[in-house]
Amino acid sequence: MKHTIIALVENEPGVLNRISSLFRRRGFNIESLTVCRTESPDYSRMTLVVDTSDTDAEQVQKQLAKIINVVDVQDVTHEPIVVRDAVLVKIKADAAARADVMTIAEIFNAKVVDVSPEELIIEAVGYESRVDAFLEMLKPKGIIEITRTGRIAMPRCGTPVRAMNNA
Amino acid sequence: MKHTIIALVENEPGVLNRISSLFRRRGFNIESLTVCRTESPDYSRMTLVVDTSDTDAEQVQKQLAKIINVVDVQDVTHEPIVVRDAVLVKIKADAAARADVMTIAEIFNAKVVDVSPEELIIEAVGYESRVDAFLEMLKPKGIIEITRTGRIAMPRCGTPVRAMNNA
Numbered sequence: 001m002k003h004t005i006i007a008l009v010e011n012e013p014g015v016l017n018r019i020s021s022l023f024r025r026r027g028f029n030i031e032s033l034t035v036c037r038t039e040s041p042d043y044s045r046m047t048l049v050v051d052t053s054d055t056d057a058e059q060v061q062k063q064l065a066k067i068i069n070v071v072d073v074q075d076v077t078h079e080p081i082v083v084r085d086a087v088l089v090k091i092k093a094d095a096a097a098r099a100d101v102m103t104i105a106e107i108f109n110a111k112v113v114d115v116s117p118e119e120l121i122i123e124a125v126g127y128e129s130r131v132d133a134f135l136e137m138l139k140p141k142g143i144i145e146i147t148r149t150g151r152i153a154m155p156r157c158g159t160p161v162r163a164m165n166n167a
Numbered sequence: 168m169k170h171t172i173i174a175l176v177e178n179e180p181g182v183l184n185r186i187s188s189l190f191r192r193r194g195f196n197i198e199s200l201t202v203c204r205t206e207s208p209d210y211s212r213m214t215l216v217v218d219t220s221d222t223d224a225e226q227v228q229k230q231l232a233k234i235i236n237v238v239d240v241q242d243v244t245h246e247p248i249v250v251r252d253a254v255l256v257k258i259k260a261d262a263a264a265r266a267d268v269m270t271i272a273e274i275f276n277a278k279v280v281d282v283s284p285e286e287l288i289i290e291a292v293g294y295e296s297r298v299d300a301f302l303e304m305l306k307p308k309g310i311i312e313i314t315r316t317g318r319i320a321m322p323r324c325g326t327p328v329r330a331m332n333n334a
Contacts, residue, residue, distance in 0.1 A: 011196065012196075013191055013195065013196045016191075016197060016200070017184070017187040017190070020187045021184055023180070023183070023184070024180055028180065029179075030202065031204070033200065033203075034200070034201045034202075034315075034316045035199060035200045035201075036199040036200075036252075036314075036316060036317035037198070037315070038312075038313050039310050039312065039313045045313070045314055082255060082280055082281050082288050082290075084253055084255060084290055084316075086292055086316055086319065088249060088319055088321045090321060114249050114324045116324035118324075118325070119324040120324065121249050121323070121324055123251055123292065125253055125290065146205050146206045146212070147203075147205075147212055147214065148201075148203035148204065148319070149203060149251075149253055149316035149317070150201055150202060150203035150316070152253065152314045152315070154288060154312060154314050156281050157281045157282055157285075157286040157288055158283035158285070158286060
């Protein structure tokens with residue numbers, strides 16, 4: 001099953017390399033990965049999605065926690081979390097097809113962000129399954145290019161915050 | 168300056184490790200990184216943001232292109248692109264503070280996605296500078312946690328598509 005792992009890491013060159021080495025050694029393919037700065041300039045937060053068993057995910061979590069510059073690791077797969085995935089999709093849409101594509105976009109609360117005589121770029125944000133459903137609806141129209149952020153995840157309101165306080 | 172590099176890579180374990188090794192060797196800190204599947208199940212698309220000189224960025228691009236499983240690399244920093252950054256932010260907001268936070272959210276077209284008696288989670292999507300401005304406005308209210316996707320980028324409509332066709 002897909003495991004969502006959040007790691008808080010110090011902003012040091014080489015930390016991504018140590019983490020990706022671990023995944024390579026274990027032969028796990030990372031389904032998606034986002035790394036970005038956080039509320040503190042000294043730390044980055046990673047959201048990793050790995051398709052693996054519960055036992056293997058537990059091993060990965062333990063190994064990650066041992067890596068230098070990794071401050072905190074949580075497998076939030078079975079926790080109450082908010083998840084989001086953002087996508088930019090470029091699609092074929094001439095004047096005749098445009099209205100139809102825009103209706104689909106509207107249903108999914110997606111937003112047209114660029115247009116040319118033959119193409120549209122649409123931005124969609126939401127749960128991955130909803131983003132997937134949106135892309136599925138667009139497929140017959142002719143998808144030119146997709147760029148996705150991959151999953152970001154955050155424990156729901158009211159759940160205890162670990163992270164920097166423990167650092 | 169901040170360079171935005173898009174790389175199309177084959178979905179093979181180890182490719183992320185080879186790329187992060189290159190950045191470690193050169194001592195570059197990756198400002199943000201997203202990796203996710205694309206319109207083809209065989210490929211992932213990475214968006215990398217690296218703060219470096221034009222000369223160094225050109226070197227990085229050349230080195231990346233030489234890596235096995237890397238199909239295409241473009242430095243799109245000076246190209247016409249659409250960029251997006253998504254953020255989830257958890258903020259202190261009791262009943263008294265909630266209306267004020269929600270007004271700020273509305274101005275930035277941000278969306279409340281979770282609530283508890285003392286907290287809110289808000290989703291915002293847009294250009295990084297706008298997301299930054301939103302977070303700056305929220306700071307005095309008490310930010311608990313931030314998770315960002317980092318930048319995704321796509322060449323504007325009407326620009327020639329490289330990517331898979333060349334693979």
